[in-house]
Amino acid sequence: MEYKNKLILAPMVRVGTLPFRLLAAQYGADITYGEEIIDHKFVNCERRINDIIGCTDFVEKGTENVVFRTCPEERNRVVFQMGSSDAVRALTAAQLICKDVAAVDINMGCPKSFSISGGMGAALLSKPELIHDILTTLKRNLNMPITCKIRLLKSSQDTVELARGIEKTGVSALAVHGREVTDRPKDPARWSGIADIVAAVSIPVIANGDVFEFEDFERIKSATGASSVMVGRGALWNASIFSPHGKLHWVDVKKEYVRKSILWDNDIKKTKYTLKDMIGHYETLESVEGRAITKSETFADLA
Template sequence: MDFTGKNILAPMVKAGTLPLRLLALRYGADLVYCEELIDWKLLRSVRRENSMLGTVDFIDESDGSVVFRTCSSETSQVVLQLGTCNAERALLVAKKLENDVAAIDINMGCPKEFSIKGGMGAALLSQPEKVRTIITTLVNGCKIPITAKIRLLREHKETLAFCKMLEECGVSAIGIHGRLKEQRPRHANNNGAIAAVARELKVPVIANGGSMEISCFEDINKFRAACGVSSVMLARAALWNVSIFRKEGILPLDNVIIEYLKLAVKYDCTVGTSKYCVQSMLRELQESPRGKAFLAAQSLHAICSLWDLGDFCSNIQEERRKMSGAVSNGKAETIEGERTAKRRKHEQDDTSSTDMVTLPCVFQRGLYVKKDADLPKTRLLMWSRQNSFDQPAYSTTQVEKLFRAVLEVNNVKYTSSYWEKNKRFAEQGAALVALVSLGLESKEKALKEGSLLSSD
């Protein structure tokens, strides 16, 4: 694999998931890095081929979350960025994923407290012997290229010595962010310092940190020349508008958002990640009427509807449920084959009652910002009192890190097939099921808002 003359999507926490990576490749990126993934999290994950999505998923079985999702469209161009401080763990991860990615990059530049305290990221810049062990172990034990991404050290000679050591260990490329670990984006990127190191090295150098200088494709080449390197890596400039990789010119932002959302739906991206990416693209447009509506949206369907993709989202999700027999939770598709035995058992026990009403309702707190009297539990309680029924009774089950509530009112039980992140939301979701079933909440309104997911 050649790292020379490449335009690359940089690793970005939360943003660098499959939809953004695929869109970057579509627009002309040569390589794409995933967000930094920690070694122990990958080690405890299970590899599964997801035939419904056409992806390979690494699943954390403790909560069913997707640690890493990839597909054949990017296999030869995706680089896994690994957060590690241990050679043995790093090699185990490399062997586990080497058939699903094109290369593995070791993060030695992240200045965040989490990485530093864990001995990862920029903490490795002060531990060259540990780095030597990690890189040598990976290069000797792995069949795919190994790269490293660093930040500048305080003195040129220190940076050069560190990079020379990496080169001697056999890395295929070195990414250099042109700031010190103490510096932030508001500080100027030191292009000259990158150039001074690059001309002393034989391996390809990938320059990073120039987003404030880059607003079009031509600027990428200017940054490349200023840093004296052959390859460039873009983070924020690509996140703001990933069509910056197009030689033909940047596209209107709405076009990019629409294409991103289509991929987010197609590959079942979580609503949190999708919203984060679109919000990063909107920037100052968050203050526009549509921007404000976007900020209030709490489901992928609601977000898609703002760009006239509501039907597209609904159709994809419905097709997916027909294929899998599963119900999308709007955050991460929970496929029957991926559920733990515990959760399956609870669902079977809950729904075995003939008096149980089950709907795929999702409680979205953002829809109830005006007054608590509008909350599903409050409305159901008031209805019960008006009809002289006993107060609704709630029982909640916790499995792993998720919650599901069953409520009983007027001798009928109600529950949502969607597992919530906390007890309060689970109870509100069950109350919403009751409101919809009793005709106290419009089914059409709930579907439009994304509170009720369409079902077969």
């Protein structure tokens, strides 16, 4: 997988399921990241072919709980993002999925407590030796692109040092969210911090943060020098942000998402969560539609 001049869907918990990834790809996303999956959970999964809807499921043993669902159509662009704090466990999880995805990414930026308390996500940013151990173990044992996603540290010098250490592991690309762990989404992303990293390393850097319109893809690339651009909330609110022909009306995008969710038998709770975030950007969840989504118990209700 190449990481030059690519438009990329960012990993988003509960959002980045198969229907949403296919939705983003339909509108022009070149690479689509799945939601972060914790290695502890994934190593307890078994691979099953689902002939009914034509997909591959990774299901928690002893249950019918689908932890990750993919399909042949996205094989060459889907990235499996993993939360891990242990090199051996990360490798075990990656070996389960490697034949069904285009690349494996290690989450090193998630600020959520469930991730940090387990020593994963942003907790890794202060553990360069563990980062090196996880990434080199994956690189040594897997014949596929390995990447990771980080956030900015307090000082530009520290972030650059971290990025250079990551580069030495041989990863194929480095995604950088232009915010610190303590920053909130409303805080402006620091594109200059991403530019410092681009100037310091030779591997492709994927810039992430405050991309809300198609024109922002070029703006952030010009400001940072990054190889590719990743978008999260901008895509969540309207996945047709990836289209060079201009955004579709969000209502049409929402309908297509519901259609794909039904087609691929998506988890109803995750579908509702995504829909609430979609419409919450445009209107109050106390609207007629917002309340209808909340009350929906089946896909028939949603449709």
